[in-house]
Amino acid sequence: MADSPAPSSAIASIAAVEAGLAAQGYIASRQIATAVYLSQAIDKPILVEGPAGVGKTELAKAIAAWRGLKMIRLQCYEGLDEAKALYEWKYAKQLLYTQILKDKLGEVLGGAQTLHAALGQLHDFGDVFFSKEFVEPRPLLQALLEPEGCVLLIDEIDKSDAEFESLLLEILSDFQVTIPELGSIAAAKPPTVILTSNSERNLGDALKRRCLHLHIGFPEQRLEERIVESRVPGISQTLRRQLVAFIHDIRTLDLKKQPSVSETIDWARVLVLLQAAELGHEMVKDTLNVLLKYESDIEVALPQVTTFVAKAQRQNIFG
Amino acid sequence: MQENLHRFFRAARGAGVHVSPAESIDAMRAVASVGVADRTVLRDTMLLTLAKSEDEKKALGACFDLFFAHVDPAQAEANDETQQDAASNEAQAAPPPGQPAGGEANAELGPLAQMLLAQNTADISAAIANASSAVGLSEIRYFTQRGLYSSRMLETMGIQRLRDDLDALTETTPALAERLQAGLDGLRDTVRDAVAQALALYGREETENLRHEILRNAQLSRIEPRQVAEMRALIRQIARRLRERYSKPRKRQRRGHLDVRRTLRRNAAWGSVPFLTAWKRKHRDRPKIVALCDVSGSVARVSDFFLLLIHSLHDVVSDVRSFAFSGHLIEVSEILERKSAEDAMAEIMHKVGFGSSDYGSSLVDFEKQFMASVTPQTTVIVLGDARSNKLDPRADILKAISERAKRVVWLNPEGRVTWGWGDSEMPRYQTFCNVVRPCATAQQLERAVSDIVSAYQ
Numbered sequence: 001m002a003d004s005p006a007p008s009s010a011i012a013s014i015a016a017v018e019a020g021l022a023a024q025g026y027i028a029s030r031q032i033a034t035a036v037y038l039s040q041a042i043d044k045p046i047l048v049e050g051p052a053g054v055g056k057t058e059l060a061k062a063i064a065a066w067r068g069l070k071m072i073r074l075q076c077y078e079g080l081d082e083a084k085a086l087y088e089w090k091y092a093k094q095l096l097y098t099q100i101l102k103d104k105l106g107e108v109l110g111g112a113q114t115l116h117a118a119l120g121q122l123h124d125f126g127d128v129f130f131s132k133e134f135v136e137p138r139p140l141l142q143a144l145l146e147p148e149g150c151v152l153l154i155d156e157i158d159k160s161d162a163e164f165e166s167l168l169l170e171i172l173s174d175f176q177v178t179i180p181e182l183g184s185i186a187a188a189k190p191p192t193v194i195l196t197s198n199s200e201r202n203l204g205d206a207l208k209r210r211c212l213h214l215h216i217g218f219p220e221q222r223l224e225e226r227i228v229e230s231r232v233p234g235i236s237q238t239l240r241r242q243l244v245a246f247i248h249d250i251r252t253l254d255l256k257k258q259p260s261v262s263e264t265i266d267w268a269r270v271l272v273l274l275q276a277a278e279l280g281h282e283m284v285k286d287t288l289n290v291l292l293k294y295e296s297d298i299e300v301a302l303p304q305v306t307t308f309v310a311k312a313q314r315q316n317i318f319g
Numbered sequence: 320m321q322e323n324l325h326r327f328f329r330a331a332r333g334a335g336v337h338v339s340p341a342e343s344i345d346a347m348r349a350v351a352s353v354g355v356a357d358r359t360v361l362r363d364t365m366l367l368t369l370a371k372s373e374d375e376k377k378a379l380g381a382c383f384d385l386f387f388a389h390v391d392p393a394q395a396e397a398n399d400e401t402q403q404d405a406a407s408n409e410a411q412a413a414p415p416p417g418q419p420a421g422g423e424a425n426a427e428l429g430p431l432a433q434m435l436l437a438q439n440t441a442d443i444s445a446a447i448a449n450a451s452s453a454v455g456l457s458e459i460r461y462f463t464q465r466g467l468y469s470s471r472m473l474e475t476m477g478i479q480r481l482r483d484d485l486d487a488l489t490e491t492t493p494a495l496a497e498r499l500q501a502g503l504d505g506l507r508d509t510v511r512d513a514v515a516q517a518l519a520l521y522g523r524e525e526t527e528n529l530r531h532e533i534l535r536n537a538q539l540s541r542i543e544p545r546q547v548a549e550m551r552a553l554i555r556q557i558a559r560r561l562r563e564r565y566s567k568p569r570k571r572q573r574r575g576h577l578d579v580r581r582t583l584r585r586n587a588a589w590g591s592v593p594f595l596t597a598w599k600r601k602h603r604d605r606p607k608i609v610a611l612c613d614v615s616g617s618v619a620r621v622s623d624f625f626l627l628l629i630h631s632l633h634d635v636v637s638d639v640r641s642f643a644f645s646g647h648l649i650e651v652s653e654i655l656e657r658k659s660a661e662d663a664m665a666e667i668m669h670k671v672g673f674g675s676s677d678y679g680s681s682l683v684d685f686e687k688q689f690m691a692s693v694t695p696q697t698t699v700i701v702l703g704d705a706r707s708n709k710l711d712p713r714a715d716i717l718k719a720i721s722e723r724a725k726r727v728v729w730l731n732p733e734g735r736v737t738w739g740w741g742d743s744e745m746p747r748y749q750t751f752c753n754v755v756r757p758c759a760t761a762q763q764l765e766r767a768v769s770d771i772v773s774a775y776q
Contacts, residue, residue: 041352
């Protein structure tokens, strides 16, 4: 049963996903790999939730790079609407064309004797100005029109309004959009859709139902070490272990914003730049602002630094 | 496997995970493509397709472990074996001589008895599984049904025949009968476990609903201490529902009224030819609420919940000013905004709580200091029993308030029958209130608040 061919995808197995993403420098946990595999196998969007900086957006980038697809990104914000996300009529072009074609129109209509006849003729080519040439595709429509398929990243969906969610439903379930003047436009090849959310507000059930729901939390120590290893090549093994152990200790504190993976990587880069071979108290204290983004958090963490550094060093000896 | 998955979906619903038919189809398709060989992958798949929030993931994970721990035949066998071992340990010593005798007797025995004597655990667990689907064990809802379902299952498995066999054997071969009796005891235990597990899997939601239903309609003033925590959770749930329903943006388009200025501005790019139209919007009134909460001794048990609800009102409505009083009145808006519900309640009760109530002087306090907070958009909510210890009720102040305010709503934790009896001043206050409601249960509380907020929609 496991090796039954997936309908429209070339991904062989969950392990292949893991390897593919790893080649792009994205170390995926088993859950993430399963989600990516399933989204291909049953053509479903993935809704990724989790704290900021755990690699939600990175995941989409990694998939795009691995599959060699174009990535189209739609950043959501309050007030985002149809015209900016889906499509828009090129009004100026329509206007320009009517002006240029004025004479032509006169010719066409010239033959008509009565108003009714003229109207009838006008009806015959009335749809010219509402054809595909005058549609300005925005990210969502672009993604559907991409002949090779693509990775569509709808970033921070929780920032958009509730109405916008309903707009997405048709795309997410059927991979098509309906433009009243043109009819439905279906995807040339279903795009891989990734939605990310920071859980700022609760998303509607209708949206959630159409997606695979993936929650990415802070990674385990081993996994985080591997992530640092792949992202910061110049780092020594000793420093890497100490650093990750230290950050895991920091996360146990009651902080306003927990340091996430992106901060771990930044910090690792800083330490490499400072040519640190090992974690030292002074150096940690000096560079703590890379890790913690609030003054109050730094105040909470500072008294613990010595303990945590010592603990991290000890762990390195025995672990 | 499909049957198992369906049962699992039902169990998931029992665990409080919302599984719609569409989601179960997705899960089926997903399972078809990942296969069922790897338990962890299967678990991940279920979590991805069915659970839609972190809480649901946790619940579903636990449910998955419970469910598949039992279905797994290998494990079930292991379980049975240990049970059988325990049950037949003392019998084990005796059998060798009895064994051939048993072999002879087996011919006349019923299938269940033979199964038990042969100690074929795989057969037994298969029989239990068959029996449980025959009696519809997954329909079990309440703990009171446990006995019913176990006896039904045993009947389906043929316990009647077994009893006859047992009677017959006691007369002919007592040793065998003893073994059979031990086997029967073991079987009873296994069935009882199966039913208990089914209840844990399928019955949870129903039990929870029933308890909530009872709690919603229970008198707030008579809630037992052990239920207080649950009640608080329930009120918080109510508050969340109110927030979801009423915290939507308060703008609504008025179709048909063209906003000429905005239309012209928007179309400036193409020479003000109006391609895009802008419509006038209607601004709804922002809810403004002034809440007066009685925290005196007579309503002490209810005021806890009143305060909790006001605390959650602060989340729903941006413009709330709240006051607490017993002998005198103080403003508590800031405490409620700043602190968590529990801390705020403790602080308020410490400051003004548990006194004997004096509505008159509290209203005087309000008139002197805070009358300006009542505007024609304000809804004034008074939560209290209107028992003023025979002191002057100063209904004239309430009259002045009601003249200034949009509405005055009085929520009374006592039933209508008692209004006006003893020191209750309710009839006098009632004249100046737009809405008067008895408000003794959580459900009534929810309806009342919902009405108040919806008046602004």
